[in-house]
Amino acid sequence: xxxxxxVRDLTKTFGGLSAVKNLSFCVSEGETVGLIGPNGAGxxxxxxxxxxxxxxxxxxxxxxxxxxxxxxxxxxxxxxxxRTYQVPRPFSEMTVGExxxxxxxxxxxxxxxxxETEEALEIEIGRSVGFDDHQIAQQxxxxxxxxxxxxxxxxxxxxxxxxxxxxxxxxxxxLGEIDQISxxxxxxxxxxxxxxxxxxxxxxxxxxxxxxxxxxxxxxxTEGTFDEVVNNKIVQEAYLGQ
Amino acid sequence: xxLLPLVVSTGTLRIFIFANFLAIFxxxxxxxxxRTGYISFGxxxxxxxxxxxxxxxxxxLGWPLYTTIPIAVVATMIGGTLFFLPAxxxxxxxxxxxxxxxxEVMYHSMQVVQPKLTGGTRGLSGLPTLVSGAIPNYYLxxxxxxxxxxxxxxxxxxxxxIALDAIRMDEDAVRSSGLNTTxxxxxxxxxSAMVAGIGGALYIHYLGSIAPRGIFxxxxxxxILVAALLGGAGSIVGPIIGAFFLTFLLxxxxxxxxxxxxxxxxxxxxxxxxxxxxxxxxxFVELLRIRLTGLSQAKKND
Numbered sequence: 001x002x003x004x005x006x007v008r009d010l011t012k013t014f015g016g017l018s019a020v021k022n023l024s025f026c027v028s029e030g031e032t033v034g035l036i037g038p039n040g041a042g043x044x045x046x047x048x049x050x051x052x053x054x055x056x057x058x059x060x061x062x063x064x065x066x067x068x069x070x071x072x073x074x075x076x077x078x079x080x081x082x083r084t085y086q087v088p089r090p091f092s093e094m095t096v097g098e099x100x101x102x103x104x105x106x107x108x109x110x111x112x113x114x115x116e117t118e119e120a121l122e123i124e125i126g127r128s129v130g131f132d133d134h135q136i137a138q139q140x141x142x143x144x145x146x147x148x149x150x151x152x153x154x155x156x157x158x159x160x161x162x163x164x165x166x167x168x169x170x171x172x173x174x175l176g177e178i179d180q181i182s183x184x185x186x187x188x189x190x191x192x193x194x195x196x197x198x199x200x201x202x203x204x205x206x207x208x209x210x211x212x213x214x215x216x217x218x219x220x221x222t223e224g225t226f227d228e229v230v231n232n233k234i235v236q237e238a239y240l241g242q
Numbered sequence: 243x244x245l246l247p248l249v250v251s252t253g254t255l256r257i258f259i260f261a262n263f264l265a266i267f268x269x270x271x272x273x274x275x276x277r278t279g280y281i282s283f284g285x286x287x288x289x290x291x292x293x294x295x296x297x298x299x300x301x302x303l304g305w306p307l308y309t310t311i312p313i314a315v316v317a318t319m320i321g322g323t324l325f326f327l328p329a330x331x332x333x334x335x336x337x338x339x340x341x342x343x344x345x346e347v348m349y350h351s352m353q354v355v356q357p358k359l360t361g362g363t364r365g366l367s368g369l370p371t372l373v374s375g376a377i378p379n380y381y382l383x384x385x386x387x388x389x390x391x392x393x394x395x396x397x398x399x400x401x402x403x404i405a406l407d408a409i410r411m412d413e414d415a416v417r418s419s420g421l422n423t424t425x426x427x428x429x430x431x432x433x434s435a436m437v438a439g440i441g442g443a444l445y446i447h448y449l450g451s452i453a454p455r456g457i458f459x460x461x462x463x464x465x466i467l468v469a470a471l472l473g474g475a476g477s478i479v480g481p482i483i484g485a486f487f488l489t490f491l492l493x494x495x496x497x498x499x500x501x502x503x504x505x506x507x508x509x510x511x512x513x514x515x516x517x518x519x520x521x522x523x524x525x526f527v528e529l530l531r532i533r534l535t536g537l538s539q540a541k542k543n544d
Contacts (some may be wrong), residue, residue, distance in 0.1 A: 051418060077420030091411040094404070102408045103419050105401055109429055113400045159420055 003062070004029045004163055004194050005081075010049055010059035012042075012218075019045040021128035021218040023059070027163065031197045032189055034209035034226065038239055042218040043198040044086060047165045050074060051083050071139070078107060086168045086198075088148035090140035096151055097136045098124050103158030122158075129154045130180050146177035153181065157188075157203070164195040170204050178204050202230060243384060247377045255376040259448065261489035262383035266390055266441035268469040268481035273394055274434035276475030277403070278427055279410030280330070285466050287325075287348050288435050290457045291362055292318040292442030294352065295449045297452045298359055307372055311443045318439030319432050320400030326435075330427050333413075349458030365453030386444060387426050387482070390437055395478045397433070406430055407476065461505050468508050473513060474524025483523050 012020040019042045027033050035043050035183045048054045050061060052073045061069050068076055076100040091099050106112055129150040140148060148224050149169055158162060166185075169180050178201070184209055185195070199205045205212075206225070212229040214221045216238040222229055229235055247255060267285060275281045296314035301304045329340040352360045360366070373382055397403070405426055408416045417423050446452050456462070465488065473484020488511075497502050519525055 029510065053414065053418075072422075073417045074420050074422045077418060082420075083418060085415075089412050089415045091408050093411060094407070098404055101401065101404060102416065102421075104418065105405055105421055107421050109402070109425065113397065113402050115401075117401055147433060155419065 002029055002065075003027070003148060004031075005050070005196075006062040007046070007050070008060045008062070010061070011057045012045060012049055012054060013057055020049065020056070023215070023218065023220060025213055025223070027194060027196055029162075030189075030192050030194055031211065032185075032194065032209045034205045034212040035196055035198045035215065036200075036202065036212060036229070036235075037215040041215045041238075043215060043216065043220055044167055045214050045218075046215075047083055047167055047196075050076075050165060064209075071163065072106060073098065077159060077161075080143075080160075080162035081165065082156040082159045082163070083165035084149075084152040084156050084167055084169060086171070088140075088145075089150045090148060090151050090155075095137050095139055096126060096131060096154075097122050098142070099140070099151055100136075100154050100158045103155040125154050125158050128157070129184055145172045146174060146180075149173060149177070150181065153184070162194060164193075165192060166197040166199075168198055170199055172199040182208060204210070228240055230232070246380075247380055252376045255380050257489060257493050258315065259376065259380050259383050261486045262387040263441055263445045263448070264465065264469055264489055265387050265482040265485035266383075266437060267466045268477060268485045269387075269390060269394055270434045270441060271466050271482045272470045272475055272478075273398075273437065274430050276470055276477075277398075277406035277410060277483070278430055280333075280427065281338045282341045282434075283338045283437055283463060283467075284326075284329075284344045285346040286458050286463050287341070288322050288438035289442035289445070290345075290348050290454075291321045291354070292439040293446040293457060294360060294451045296443045297369055299510070300370055300447075301361075301366045302359065303370075307370060307447060311440075311447070315436055315439035315444040318442065320436040322438075323330035323428065323432060326431055327428070330424060330431065338417065345458055345463065349454050352454045352458070355503050360373045360454075361452075363454065365451060365456070367451035367453075369447060369450045369452070371450050372444065377428055383448065386440065390440065391478055391482060394433070394437070398478065399459075402429075410476075461502065464508050468511055472511055472522055474522025476486075476521075477524050479527070480522050480524035483527070487523060 003026045007026050008242070010020050010023045014022055023046065027198055035046065045054065047124060049056050052071065056069070060067055063076070063081060066079070068079065091102060104118065104122065106115070122132070123136060131147070131154070132148065135143070135147065140151065143151065152221055153169065169181055173181070197209060198207060209226060211223060212226050213223040214229050214232070214235045221234050221238060222232050244260065267289065271282060271285050292314040294308070295317040296310040299310040299313065300307065325344055326341070329337055332340055353363045373379055403423060405416070409423055409426060413423055433511045469484040470481040471484070472488055473482065474480025491507065492504055495507060500505070515522065
C-alpha cells in the first residue's frame with residue numbers, strides 16, 4: 001500500500017500553547033484511521049492544518065506524494081482531500097439539494113456558468129446518505145442534528161474525495177442515526193474510500209477503523225489496532241487523568 | 243413601461259430616468275454585495291471612474307461617445323479591480339471601510355490633483371449627450387436598465403448564482419468545497435464594476451456634467467444601498483423595485499421635507515426594514531407568488 005497522506009513533523013502553537021508538536025503520521029490508500037484523544041488534544045487542529053485553515057509553524061504535508069504545504073485550501077480539495085466540520089456548517093438559506101450542489105461545483109467559472117446542474121447525481125448523493133426526496137427539498141433549519149451531519153457528509157462526498165477527514169460525525173446522534181452513518185462508511189470503504197476519523201464515541205468507531213492513533217497535548221502517544229490503543233495504559237491515563 | 247412617455251409629464255419622466263439609473267447602480271451593488279455579502283461602500287468610486295474617464299476624454303480630446311463610453315467601462319473594470327483586489331482579501335466590516343476609504347480618496351483627489359483635467363471642485367460641464375430630450379433619454383435608460391437586468395438574471399440563474407450565495411453564507415465552507423473563492427469574488431466584482439461603469443458613463447452623458455460633490459457623496463452611496471436593500475438584496479428584481487420605490491418616495495417627500503433632510507428617511511427605512519422585512523419588498527412579491535401558485539397547486543390536488 002502506498003501512502004496517500006503523510007504528515008511530517010507538524011507543529012502549531014497558539015500563543016504559548018502548543019496545539020500540535022512535531023507530529024508525524026501516514027495514511028495509506030484504502031486505509032481507515034481513527035484519531036482519538038482527550039478534549040483539546042489537537043485532533044481538530046490537525047484537520048485544520050491538513051486543510052490549510054491554519055498555517056503550521058513548521059512541518060510538511062504530502063498528499064499522493066506531492067508536497068502540499070503551500071497549497072491553498074481549495075487546491076488541496078481539488079487534489080482529493082475533503083473534511084466535515086465538528087459543528088455542521090450547512091449553507092443555511094439553501095435546500096439540502098442545493099447544499100450538495102455546492103460540493104459538486106467545478107472550480108472553473110466557464111464550466112460553472114455553461115454546464116447544467118446534474119440534478120440526478122445530486123439526488124443520488126442525497127439518497128446515498130439516506131435522505132428522502134422530501135428532505136432534499138428542505139432547508140437545513142428544518143432538519144434534525146442527525147440529518148445535518150448526513151448533509152455535511154453528503155456535501156463532502158459530492159466533492160468525490162479520495163481522502164475524507166471526518167470530525168466527530170457521531171456527536172449528538174441517536175443510536176439509529178449512528179448505525180446509518182456507520183453503514184454508509186462501511187459501504188464507502190468497500191469502494192476504496194480512505195478516511196481519518198475523529199470521534200469520542202470509541203464504541204462506534206471500533207468497527208470502522210483499521211488503525212487508531214492516540215494523541216494528547218498535540219503529540220502522538222501510541223498507535224496500533226483499536227484494541228491495542230484503547231488498552232494502552234498511557235492512553236487510559238490521558239483519558240481519565242491520573 | 244414603454245408607453246409611459248405618453249401618459250406622464252416631462253418632469254415625472256425625469257424622475258423615472260433617475261430611477262432607471264438608480265436601478266442600474268443598485269443592481270451593480272447587489273451582484274457583488276447582495277450576493278457575496280461583501281458590503282461595498284465604494285460604488286460611487288466605480289461610477290466616478292467611469293464618469294471621469296468619459297467626461298475627460300470627451301471634454302478635452304473631443305472623442306466621440308461611442309469610443310469613450312466603452313473605454314470608460316473597461317477603465318472602471320480595470321481600475322476598480324486594481325484597487326479592490328487588496329480589499330477583497332479583507333472581510334466583513336473591513337471590506338466596507340476600505341471601499342469607503344477609496345471613495346473618499348477619489349473625492350478629494352479629483353478636486354486637488356490636476357484640477358485642469360478634472361475641473362476641480364466644479365467638475366466638468368457642457369459634456370455631449372447621447373440623446374436629447376426626456377423621452378429619448380427615458381427609453382435609452384430604460385432599455386439599458388432592462389438589458390442589464392436580463393443579463394444579470396441569466397448569469398445568476400446558472401450555478402454561479404449558487405456559488406456566490408454560498409460565499410455569503412459561509413465562505414470557508416465554500417473553500418473547503420474546492421472552490422477558489424477569491425476568483426469568484428473577483429468575477430462578481432468585475433461584473434459589478436462593468437454594470438456600474440455602463441451606468442456611470444451613461445448617467446454623466448445624460449446629465450451633461452460631472453462634479454465630485456454630486457458623485458462622491460455619502461447620500462448618493464446610501465441611496466444606492468438603500469434601494470438595493472429596500473427592494474431585496476440578492477435578487478435582480480428587488481433592487482429595481484427598490485430603486486423606483488425610493489426615487490418616488492423621495493420625490494413625494496420633497497414638498498414636506500426640503501433639501502438634504504429628506505435623507506433622514508433612510509434611517510426610518512432601515513429600522514422598518516430591520517423589523518418587518520429584512521429581505522425587502524421583493525420578499526412580499528415572492529410570498530404572494532408562493533401563495534398564489536400554492537393555492538392553484540392545492541386546487542389541482544383537490
